[in-house]
Amino acid sequence: MALERWFRRTKPTRSDDDATPAGLWLKCDGCSAQIYRKDLNQNLLTCPECGYHYRMPAEARIEMLADAGTFARWSGSLAPTDPLTFTDTEPYPDRMERVQEKQGRPDAIVTGGALLDGEPVALVVMDFFFAGGSMGSVVGEEIARAAERAAEEGRSLVAVTASGGARMQEGALSLMQLAKTTVALEALAARKLPYVSVLTDPTTGGVTASFATLGDVIFAEPNALICFAGPRVIQQTIKQDLPEGFQRAEFLLKKGMLDNVVRRTALKGKLAATLRLLRNQKLPEQPLQEAVPSIVDEEEEALGSPAAGKPLQQGDEVKRGS
Amino acid sequence: MALEFERPILDLEAKIRDMRAYAEEQSIDLGEEIALLEARLERLQAQTFEGLSRWERVQVARAAGRPTGLDYVEHVFEGFQEHHGDRTLGDDPALVAGLAQLDGRSVVVLAQQKGRDTKENIHRNFGMSHPSGYRKAMRMFDLADKFGLPVVTLIDTPGAYPGIAAEEQGQAWVIAASIQRMSQLQVPAVAVVIGEGGSGGALAIGVANRVLILENATYSVISPESCAAILWRDAAEAPKAAEALKLTARDLLEIDIVDRVITEPTGGAHRDPKVAMENVATALREEFASLAGGTPASWKSSRHERFRALGRYVDLSVAS
Numbered sequence: 001m002a003l004e005r006w007f008r009r010t011k012p013t014r015s016d017d018d019a020t021p022a023g024l025w026l027k028c029d030g031c032s033a034q035i036y037r038k039d040l041n042q043n044l045l046t047c048p049e050c051g052y053h054y055r056m057p058a059e060a061r062i063e064m065l066a067d068a069g070t071f072a073r074w075s076g077s078l079a080p081t082d083p084l085t086f087t088d089t090e091p092y093p094d095r096m097e098r099v100q101e102k103q104g105r106p107d108a109i110v111t112g113g114a115l116l117d118g119e120p121v122a123l124v125v126m127d128f129f130f131a132g133g134s135m136g137s138v139v140g141e142e143i144a145r146a147a148e149r150a151a152e153e154g155r156s157l158v159a160v161t162a163s164g165g166a167r168m169q170e171g172a173l174s175l176m177q178l179a180k181t182t183v184a185l186e187a188l189a190a191r192k193l194p195y196v197s198v199l200t201d202p203t204t205g206g207v208t209a210s211f212a213t214l215g216d217v218i219f220a221e222p223n224a225l226i227c228f229a230g231p232r233v234i235q236q237t238i239k240q241d242l243p244e245g246f247q248r249a250e251f252l253l254k255k256g257m258l259d260n261v262v263r264r265t266a267l268k269g270k271l272a273a274t275l276r277l278l279r280n281q282k283l284p285e286q287p288l289q290e291a292v293p294s295i296v297d298e299e300e301e302a303l304g305s306p307a308a309g310k311p312l313q314q315g316d317e318v319k320r321g322s
Numbered sequence: 323m324a325l326e327f328e329r330p331i332l333d334l335e336a337k338i339r340d341m342r343a344y345a346e347e348q349s350i351d352l353g354e355e356i357a358l359l360e361a362r363l364e365r366l367q368a369q370t371f372e373g374l375s376r377w378e379r380v381q382v383a384r385a386a387g388r389p390t391g392l393d394y395v396e397h398v399f400e401g402f403q404e405h406h407g408d409r410t411l412g413d414d415p416a417l418v419a420g421l422a423q424l425d426g427r428s429v430v431v432l433a434q435q436k437g438r439d440t441k442e443n444i445h446r447n448f449g450m451s452h453p454s455g456y457r458k459a460m461r462m463f464d465l466a467d468k469f470g471l472p473v474v475t476l477i478d479t480p481g482a483y484p485g486i487a488a489e490e491q492g493q494a495w496v497i498a499a500s501i502q503r504m505s506q507l508q509v510p511a512v513a514v515v516i517g518e519g520g521s522g523g524a525l526a527i528g529v530a531n532r533v534l535i536l537e538n539a540t541y542s543v544i545s546p547e548s549c550a551a552i553l554w555r556d557a558a559e560a561p562k563a564a565e566a567l568k569l570t571a572r573d574l575l576e577i578d579i580v581d582r583v584i585t586e587p588t589g590g591a592h593r594d595p596k597v598a599m600e601n602v603a604t605a606l607r608e609e610f611a612s613l614a615g616g617t618p619a620s621w622k623s624s625r626h627e628r629f630r631a632l633g634r635y636v637d638l639s640v641a642s
Binding site: 137179185206226227242 | 488489491492499502505529541542552567568626
């Protein structure tokens with residue numbers, strides 16, 4: 001479903017606009033309030049008024065999770081081929097070339113080693129802005145390599161997913177990435193290293209049906225669409241309206257499918273605490289402060305961050321039930 | 323119901339039948355003429371099936387009368403008994419599980435089951451499992467490991483069911499878990515795609531040491547119809563999508579998705595189910611014979627390596 005949207009859309013998505021210098025103000029997709037673009041950026045692309053979570057490019061995600069200056073990129077040397085000579089309305093290689101040019105990266109994923117509040121981790125971050133975050137051979141291989149290298153280096157694995165599912169243009173080879181990423185996780189399990197997955201909007205299809213939902217702990221961002229079959233597919237199948245909030249993070253939390261829903265500004269602290277708890281390590285006396293702005297330019301950073309300063313508390317979680 | 327491209331073949335068959343009846347009725351010898359027509363029929367069948375488009379193969383894979391999972395289960399194995407239920411929520415009729423023997427050796431069998439008629443199709447949900455089906459598969463994997471029984475899976479599904487309850491019960495979660503559980507089996511496992519290998523719903527029971535496929539079966543990341551709806555914005559472009567997806571047995575052998583293609587009788591398995599079943603039985607015997615002599619650790623690690631290696635990409639740091 002999400003992938004469908006990507007292919008249909010010719011103009012960039014609104015979150016995509018954020019990367020480009022448009023206006024100083026924008027209307028929030030969640031609450032329609034006029035918000036100051038700088039505030040949105042300082043709030044890690046969440047609305048300061050209503051908390052609406054915009055989709056986040058992979059590099060920005062890494063900046064918000066990795067301690068400053070600690071990220072070492074592992075991915076980037078693998079590039080997709082065209083194993084099926086796939087052509088729909090345009091050849092697959094042309095599609096890829098265009099998006100590679102735009103994103104400055106060979107495929108829809110960034111992996112690397114980093115410290116997360118001092119904890120050694122491997123970060124695996126998918127990018128929905130690259131071909132709908134679809135998982136083909138490269139994405140699958142990068143995930144598998146990152147999991148195996150994390151195990152070798154004694155790091156925990158943190159995966160942040162955002163994907164329309166398996167990449168159709170690589171046919172059954174894409175499908176096999178479900179199995180490949182899954183078997184690669186064994187290396188971590190064998191060394192009793194934690195794997196925490198963070199499902200963000202949207203996480204669908206083959207990604208949900210493989211490594212994304214195999215985390216020792218599974219978190220999701222507020223209101224993220226998380227599903228196997230997309231809402232449109234289901235609607236077409238059953239010819240009925242879908243229940244309110246269906247397939248959204250809060251709904252899935254109630255259904256027992258997630259460990260918790262964590263808002264983005266609290267995510268880093270939550271991950272750090274989770275990794276320490278799983279590894280039976282002492283929790284710091286001063287827990288990580290919420291919302292360290294990371295995607296602001298230097299001038300903005302000099303102004304200080306209004307969102308920072310609030311310690312991470314239990315109440316940061318979305319409440320169970322209603 | 324005949325498939326479009328089968329019509330000329332069926333017409334010719336009817337003609338031969340008529341001629342035979344006429345010869346008998348009139349007590350005349352039309353042996354030579356009939357032999358000529360039969361030779362023509364054989365050529366026509368061979369030509370037709372050699373030249374089938376990928377979309378036409380999709381039709382054969384879905385053809386009415388094509389042997390279903392249970393047909394194979396009943397004819398290939400001895401003493402099959404069904405074991406119901408996922409021990410949590412219910413029993414999924416779209417995925418049949420049980421114990422049986424193959425040449426006197428006990429095995430765990432899982433078969434995705436489409437209906438043989440409308441009534442059964444509805445009962446079986448057209449072979450589309452709910453989470454319950456995959457949970458049943460996983461508890462059967464546990465059983466296989468505990469008693470050291472090899473696993474046979476027969477894949478034939480349009481996909482895991484896309485419905486409200488299925489999503490609420492974590493369809494994606496159980497598929498992922500089933501892929502993982504099957505990859506960890508300590509016993510040899512052979513999967514056979516007998517009809518439609520529909521995406522994650524098929525792979526959930528497809529993480530085997532050997533993956534076999536019938537000549538006219540398909541295995542794909544997405545159905546041609548859904549792919550066409552997304553990429554061509556029109557489900558009617560499914561024939562184009564089928565071509566692009568390279569989802570036939572021969573295509574899949576080329577990119578190492580499957581290890582072996584099992585021959586079907588001329589005209590497809592639905593024209594002579596017995597022959598198809600015998601071919602599957604033979605293939606299973608041979609594959610298990612070649613897997614014998616492994617150890618629990620080696621069956622697991624070779625399966626792991628098989629799936630870890632799948633994919634095509636270029637390594638820019640190596641390529642000059």
